[in-house]
Amino acid sequence: MNPEVRIGLLGLGTVGSGVLKIYRANRAGLEEKAGCRLTFAAVADKDLTSPRAGLTLSEWPLIGDAAKVLNDPKVQVVVELIGGLEPARSFILRALAKGKHVVTANKALVATHGRELFEEARRQGVLLGFEAAVAGGVPIIRALKDGLAANRILSLYGIVNGTSNYILSKMTDEGREVAEVLREAQAKGYAEADPTLDVEGIDSAHKLQILASLAFRTPVDLKEIHTEGIAGVTAQEIAYARELGYRIKLLAIAKAQGGALEVRVHPTMIPADVPLAAVSGVFNAIFVSGDAVGDQMFYGRGAGQMPTASAVWSDIIEIARRLAAGYPALPQDLPVVGGSPMRLRPMEEIRSAYYLRVMALDKPGVLSQVAGVLGRHDISIASVIQKGREEAAAVPVVMMTHEARERDMREALAEIDRLAVVAGRTVMIRVEGGA
Amino acid sequence: MNPEVRIGLLGLGTVGSGVLKIYRANRAGLEEKAGCRLTFAAVADKDLTSPRAGLTLSEWPLIGDAAKVLNDPKVQVVVELIGGLEPARSFILRALAKGKHVVTANKALVATHGRELFEEARRQGVLLGFEAAVAGGVPIIRALKDGLAANRILSLYGIVNGTSNYILSKMTDEGREVAEVLREAQAKGYAEADPTLDVEGIDSAHKLQILASLAFRTPVDLKEIHTEGIAGVTAQEIAYARELGYRIKLLAIAKAQGGALEVRVHPTMIPADVPLAAVSGVFNAIFVSGDAVGDQMFYGRGAGQMPTASAVWSDIIEIARRLAAGYPALPQDLPVVGGSPMRLRPMEEIRSAYYLRVMALDKPGVLSQVAGVLGRHDISIASVIQKGREEAAAVPVVMMTHEARERDMREALAEIDRLAVVAGRTVMIRVEGGA
Numbered sequence: 088m089n090p091e092v093r094i095g096l097l098g099l100g101t102v103g104s105g106v107l108k109i110y111r112a113n114r115a116g117l118e119e120k121a122g123c124r125l126t127f128a129a130v131a132d133k134d135l136t137s138p139r140a141g142l143t144l145s146e147w148p149l150i151g152d153a154a155k156v157l158n159d160p161k162v163q164v165v166v167e168l169i170g171g172l173e174p175a176r177s178f179i180l181r182a183l184a185k186g187k188h189v190v191t192a193n194k195a196l197v198a199t200h201g202r203e204l205f206e207e208a209r210r211q212g213v214l215l216g217f218e219a220a221v222a223g224g225v226p227i228i229r230a231l232k233d234g235l236a237a238n239r240i241l242s243l244y245g246i247v248n249g250t251s252n253y254i255l256s257k258m259t260d261e262g263r264e265v266a267e268v269l270r271e272a273q274a275k276g277y278a279e280a281d282p283t284l285d286v287e288g289i290d291s292a293h294k295l296q297i298l299a300s301l302a303f304r305t306p307v308d309l310k311e312i313h314t315e316g317i318a319g320v321t322a323q324e325i326a327y328a329r330e331l332g333y334r335i336k337l338l339a340i341a342k343a344q345g346g347a348l349e350v351r352v353h354p355t356m357i358p359a360d361v362p363l364a365a366v367s368g369v370f371n372a373i374f375v376s377g378d379a380v381g382d383q384m385f386y387g388r389g390a391g392q393m394p395t396a397s398a399v400w401s402d403i404i405e406i407a408r409r410l411a412a413g414y415p416a417l418p419q420d421l422p423v424v425g426g427s428p429m430r431l432r433p434m435e436e437i438r439s440a441y442y443l444r445v446m447a448l449d450k451p452g453v454l455s456q457v458a459g460v461l462g463r464h465d466i467s468i469a470s471v472i473q474k475g476r477e478e479a480a481a482v483p484v485v486m487m488t489h490e491a492r493e494r495d496m497r498e499a500l501a502e503i504d505r506l507a508v509v510a511g512r513t514v515m516i517r518v519e520g521g522a
Numbered sequence: 523m524n525p526e527v528r529i530g531l532l533g534l535g536t537v538g539s540g541v542l543k544i545y546r547a548n549r550a551g552l553e554e555k556a557g558c559r560l561t562f563a564a565v566a567d568k569d570l571t572s573p574r575a576g577l578t579l580s581e582w583p584l585i586g587d588a589a590k591v592l593n594d595p596k597v598q599v600v601v602e603l604i605g606g607l608e609p610a611r612s613f614i615l616r617a618l619a620k621g622k623h624v625v626t627a628n629k630a631l632v633a634t635h636g637r638e639l640f641e642e643a644r645r646q647g648v649l650l651g652f653e654a655a656v657a658g659g660v661p662i663i664r665a666l667k668d669g670l671a672a673n674r675i676l677s678l679y680g681i682v683n684g685t686s687n688y689i690l691s692k693m694t695d696e697g698r699e700v701a702e703v704l705r706e707a708q709a710k711g712y713a714e715a716d717p718t719l720d721v722e723g724i725d726s727a728h729k730l731q732i733l734a735s736l737a738f739r740t741p742v743d744l745k746e747i748h749t750e751g752i753a754g755v756t757a758q759e760i761a762y763a764r765e766l767g768y769r770i771k772l773l774a775i776a777k778a779q780g781g782a783l784e785v786r787v788h789p790t791m792i793p794a795d796v797p798l799a800a801v802s803g804v805f806n807a808i809f810v811s812g813d814a815v816g817d818q819m820f821y822g823r824g825a826g827q828m829p830t831a832s833a834v835w836s837d838i839i840e841i842a843r844r845l846a847a848g849y850p851a852l853p854q855d856l857p858v859v860g861g862s863p864m865r866l867r868p869m870e871e872i873r874s875a876y877y878l879r880v881m882a883l884d885k886p887g888v889l890s891q892v893a894g895v896l897g898r899h900d901i902s903i904a905s906v907i908q909k910g911r912e913e914a915a916a917v918p919v920v921m922m923t924h925e926a927r928e929r930d931m932r933e934a935l936a937e938i939d940r941l942a943v944v945a946g947r948t949v950m951i952r953v954e955g956g957a
Binding site for chain 2: 105109112113116117119120121122218223224225226229230233234235236237238239360362365366377378379380381382383384385386387388391393394396397398400401404405408412414417418419423
C-alpha cells in the first residue's frame, strides 16, 4: 500500500487554479475516495506572480520550470493543463516515458496526437486520463468506456462547443445575427478574443475525434472530419427553422452504417421537441445510441473552471486508487482500437435530409425549374414554403427534402444557382430527425 | 492472469434473457473489453421449459437449482436477476460468503438490505455491482461513484419510474385521467397487472434510497423517505399546471441543506422549460447538482430487457477485468458511508413552494378568507387564478405560494378545508423551480 500519491501540476491557468481550489475545499473527500493521501509535489507555470482568484499562491510549491516536475522521481501523476500542441505534447511524452501517469484536459492535443500518446502510455503501463477534454464535467468518456461497454454504438450526436451553442441560443431567442451576438459574447467573456476555434467548428471537431475514436474503437483522422462552423447561420434561417418546427444546433455527428463511419460537424436542423433541442446557452450534451441501451443523453456544463477541474479530479482519483492499491494499468484502461478499423465515409457519400432556401426572382415557373433540377439529381421535396411577394426583387423559397446523397445535393445546388430565375446563392442546412 | 471468468446466472426472466442475448450477439466485444474469456457455468431458473423469445434454451447450461450455482467453486461471478427480497437476499449473501463477486439489478433488495449486502461484500473483499438497479442502462451509479467523485452533491432530482412518467406524459398530451391511461398501459404491457409499486411511488423510493445513499454517502432508511404516488393527480391539475407554465412529474428528490438531507417522492410541478420537463414517456432522467460541476442530467431508457441487461454487463465486465488482472476489490469500489452521517429532515420541516386548488363556494370574500388562513401560517401567495363562474356550485381558485414550511402548509390546509365557503378537499402539489 502506498500511503501517498504525489501530483505535479503543469499550468496554473483557469483550469489549473480550479484543480487547486477543489483540493483546498475538499481535500478530505478526495483522499477518502482515492484511498490515500494526495499531495502536490510541484505546480509549474511561467507566470508565478499574477494573482489567481480564490488562491493564495504562497501556499503552493510553485516552480517556473516544467522540466523539473517531469524529472522529479517523487511525482507519480502529471496533470497537464497548459493547452496547445507544444510543449504540451513533449511534456506528456516525457512524463509517460518516465513511467508517470498523466491526466490532461487538452482536447486539441488528444484529437491530434492521441494515438501516439496512448501508445506510449500502453508501452509504459501507465494511465492517461482525458475525461476533462470533452464536455467539461460531464463523465462521457467513462460512460463510453465503461458504462456502455456492452453496446455497439450506432450513432452519437454532440453539442460540444458552449460558445457556439450560446450564440445560436441567443440568436434563436432574440432574432439577432451571429456577428452581433458574438461581439456581445466576447465582451462578457463567453467567447475568446480569437473565436476561430469555436465558431468555425474546429473545437467541436477535436471533441468529435476523441468521442468517435472511443465509441467506435476505430482510428479517426482529424483531417477527415468534415467541419463547418456557425458563421453562415443567419437569423432568417433560424426563423424559418422555427416555423418548420426545428431548431438549428452546431452538431458533432458520428454514425456507423454498413461498416463505414461518418464523422462531421456542421449546423444542423433538429426537431424542436427532441432532447438535444432543449440544450441551450453554454450547456453541452451528447446523445448516444447503443444497440442494447437505446438512446441516452448526457448533459451538463461543457466548460468553465470548476466543471473541467471536477473532471480532472475524477481522473486523478482513479489513478491514485490504483497507485495506492499497487494495481498497474490494464490495457482496457486506455482507448482500444478494435481489430478491424472502420472505413470513413467521404462527405459526398453521406445521406441526409436538407433544408434549402432558394432566392427566386418572382417569376412564374421558378418552383418547377428548381424542383426539376432536384428531381434529376434524385432529390425529392418533402415540403415547400413559398414566401409572399415582398417589395424585394427576390423572394425566398424554403424547402425541406427527403433523404438524399450529399454529392447529388451539391451538384443540384450548383445547377440551381446557375438558373436565370435564381438570385444569389442557395442556403443549405442538413437536417437530422433521429437526434 | 486468469484467462477465463465463469458466470453463474440466477433467474432467466426478461432481464436474464437479455443478458444472454447480448452475450450471444456480442461475445467477442464483451471479452475484448473484459480482457478475458467469459463463459456461463450455469443458468438457474425454476422454469426450464417455457420458451424465451430470441434464445435457444438448449444452448445454455440450464439447471433448476440455484444452490448448485452458489456451491459451484468454478463460478466466480453470480448474477442475481430473480428480483424480490427473498430468496434473492439469501442467495446473494451465500454467494458473497463464498468469495464470489455479485451483480444484481434488484432495486427493492438493494434499497432494503443494501447495507447488509455491502458490508458482507466488504468483509469478503469482493465487488457487488448494482448499476442495473437504477435507471436501466443509464450509467448513473458509475457517474456518482467515479465521474463526479470530486464533488459534494447538493441535490438530485430523478424521474426514475418509467410507468408513472408514461402515464403522466399521456395525461399531459391527451388530457385524460390516471385510471384510464393506466388501464391502457396495462393492456400494452407498459404497466404491471399489479401497478402498486410503480404508481404509488414505492419503486421510485427504492431508487432514491440507492441514489441518495451513494450521492450523499450517508445511511438512508427506506422508511424515512416520504412517498406519494401519482394516483391523486387529475387531468385538471395537469391542465392548470400547463396554464401556469409548469409540468407535473413524479420526482424522487434528495437535497442537502444545512447538514440535513431531505428525501422525498411525490408529484411535483416543474417549469415547462427545464430539461427534466422534456423527459417524457418511459424515459428516465436524473438531474444532479454538484458543487464543482454545477448541473448535470443523465437521460435514457430506465427499464426494459436490453437497457437493463446492458447495465448488468457493464458490471460483469468491470469485475471480469479485475479478476483477469488479479486485482482484488478496493474499499472504494463499494458505496462508502462517510464519517458523519447526515440528519434526515422530517417531511414537516421541509420548505417548498406549493400549488393549491381550493374549491370555493362562489360567494364574496372567499379569497380573503383563504389568504387570511395562509397568512396566519406564514405562507404568502405568489399568484392566483380565479376561474370564471360556471354552473357548478363550487369554483376552483388556483394559487401558487412562495416557499413555505410543510408543517405550516398542512396546518393551513386543515383550516382552509374547514371554512364554510370551501367545498371539498383542497388539492396541494409541491413546486420545484430549480430542477
